[in-house]
Amino acid sequence: MTTLATPQVATRVPQPRTVPLATLLAHEWRLLVRDRLLHVAASCFIVVVVLALAAGVRWSRAQQATVDRLRRADADQLVAWQRALDTIPADAPPPEAFARDPRSAFHVGARVGRVAGLDQPPLGVLAVGQSDLQPSYYKVTTGPRQAMLMNDEIENPVALLTGRLDLTFVIVALLPLLIGALSYGMLAGEREDGTLALVASQPVTLRRVLLAKVAVRAAIVLAVAIGLVAIGLVVAGAPLAAPGVATVAATWLLTVLVYAAFWFAIALLVAVLVRGAAAGALTLATVWLLSVIVVPVLVNVVAQARHPAPSRTALIAESRAAAAAANARADTLLRKFLFDHPEMRAGASVASGKDFVTRSLTVQFEVDTAMAPSLAAFDARLRAQQALVDRARLASPSLLAQGVLESLAGTDGDRWRRFRDSTIAYHRRWRDAIMAQAVRGEPLTAAMLGALPTFAFGEAPADAVLPRVGGALAVLVVLAVLAWSGALVAIGRVRAA
Template sequence: MTGSLEIVRLEAVRTWRDPVMRVMLILFALLAGYAALSGARWADARATAVRQTVAEADETMAKRRETFAKMVAKGEKPNFGLIYATALPFRAGLPTPPLAALSAGQAEGYPAAASIAPFLDPWSIFDPHMAGLESPSVLAAGRFDLAFIIVVLLPLLLITATYDFWSRDVENGSARFQLAQPISPARLVLTRAAMRGGSLLAASTLIACLALAMAGAQDLAGLTGFAAIVLAYGLFWIALAILINLFVRASTTAALATGTAWLVVVVLLPGMIAATADLAAPRPSELSYTNAVRAAGLEVRAAHANAARAAAKAEPRNNYPASLWHSRGEIQARDARLLPLHRTHAEQAAHHRGVAERLRFLSPAIVVQDALDRLAGTDASRALAFRQQARGFAGRARQLAFDWMDRGRLMTLADYDRPLLRFAFAEPSRAGPIAADLAALLLFTALLLLFAARRLRGGPTKLL
């Protein structure tokens, strides 16, 4: 025990007296703070855009109510835009989660709002909010957020501290004297690694949590989960450094090996997995899908052109003009024609996502990115859940309008004074996928430590 404490003391002194370590930690703190603030600005901008979109429907209804009241007060009949339920505007917005500043994640590729009207195609309600979301440069490079700092830069910080924690001593001969002390080789090596890498990891995790909290994240459970993910990821890199140090005999070789490991784990492996997913389940062509939907819509409109001209001259039915009854029939025919196209595209996209979801467990970096995205609430699953719920809400809005048409019911002043329908997003469960990501990361670490343990069981001669 005395030997272990002495090693702890010596390694603590060596680690924190090293000016490079202090500079690296300060640089990490500055980058983490900047990334967290950048993420907070992005999250605030997104939340503001969603609030403004949702408020549009209320503002429109308020203006219509004012016009409706003025016309009634003058004894005039309100025009059709004020009395027909088919003209009702609705909006749906995806709430910004508490830890959104952590990661922009896959939210960059999905709209966070929907503009809904009874006669709109439920699959097109997101189109007005898609502008700028799929910029190739943004999606390829990603945003400089705290998740980027953790996934890409934290390993470099830990590598700097641990890449030669044992190989340098083997190289200069001091390892022989250390192994001659009354302490087991395994305890010696693991204690040194824990002090060199563990203390730096603990400090980095604390800095990252403080940066996220300063950016406005006050969710204690979320911050705890974030700390757990960062610690698990850091332990993986420390375990990898231990394994490399047990096999190499020179510090330059150790530096090359750990640098190559970073390149493979953080850069090459994620790229290979993405390419494999594209080959195994190609993404559906957005251009072909858009063109097919547009062409099918034009075909339906052309097929109903004569009926539309006839409806313009027909007598009203059930308080609603014949043109609206025609439009109702046309959109039902249009939706029936477009539904197979929508479903085919959605199924192909879901198949690709499913393959990518399974392949993510082959890469520690992707696993951590996925866990951080889910924790931040900016993952694809949450965005897709919003899409599904918004389409369901659009269906309810259409049913409301159709029911009023069937009953000949017109809007009244009282209808403007109460919310007819209001979208409320139901958060999907994220605990299971995050737990799976953590389990996969811990499994990677356990395998590395298992290989290291086998090497350590070879005795001191294997370590020199």
């Protein structure tokens, strides 16, 4: 036996201190490629991404087509009316109040009205979001505001209940599953198969091996989740060249990246901390369940308990009472209206208070005015609920990511609420213009028709959404960084045996 009194220095040719990362990556890649699970999981995911993109495009185009059709019909109607008015001699007798005649303010303003339509947001294909619950057009007439806002788009309620297969759902709910499926056995699987011992007996740290494993998986997942979606956006013809849109699309993909990074950190933590592949899979499934289903559901319950949505039923009763009161005071109201609007007193004979059209318009005007505070209070309570939920989103990275992704896609409801507010303002302008005509009692002319207010939605610049999602995205980044820090600390403690 030789004695080793002093440590001997290795006598061989100096060797590279560490295994090239490329070796580890190539090996991981080869293992994954030969794994049936990868083929099944990745191809399922790719198919679902393509389907979701197709569904998003279909939805977005159908919505846009409906709005376009309605606008075209409005324009055609206007042209037809103006043509008809050109042929009516100026000395023709004025139309009856309810006649289907373009000269009748009632017909034009109360019966036919105009459409206020919302264009699809440029990146609407990325998320259906709330757009299946929130109508993208309203028929604006002189009728009460509440009646106008009651009109919903037709949709099978079961489809609303189920939710849509859009890219946001795929990213928020399914991407973590893909990450989990690829990663749950990355350490425990090798330990259980026995290969880990042999790897650990080599001069390479398990940290390095594990990080290589994550890197290869991340490359696959992100190639699909980000690469495929980016290609899909181009193929689907999203207007990326429009100002700001490309930035928003890039932020969307960045959010996907951050969200995926978060889940990879969780997968890594579970791989390191949970012994046994089966137990790891269960743990990941549990974290997923909490983040994607349980916490959002509980957030919902808390929001409903803390800020219950005010009762529409009560609101209806209130507006009925307001209508009854306004009806009872109709004559007084009309006189007051004329007093407030001296410029309309010209047609005094018509405005005697007996004319049904002016009378009913006045009543509706009064109902809208009387209901305004209640409606404002109603909206305020909804906003309080929304604010609570926005805070509670922090409890679930999935809710957080969903919020950011839908906001960036423009279908989270914020843009729609601005559209609804514009519609309400337009409704007011339309009602006032028609009312003025009706009170004056003069038949409408082609010029007057052309001068009626038109709806225009003050679309915010595409990238105006960025500051709004900044906070949530930052929180998501912090969560991902925290999870990664935890994972990197834990990874140092991993042992082969």
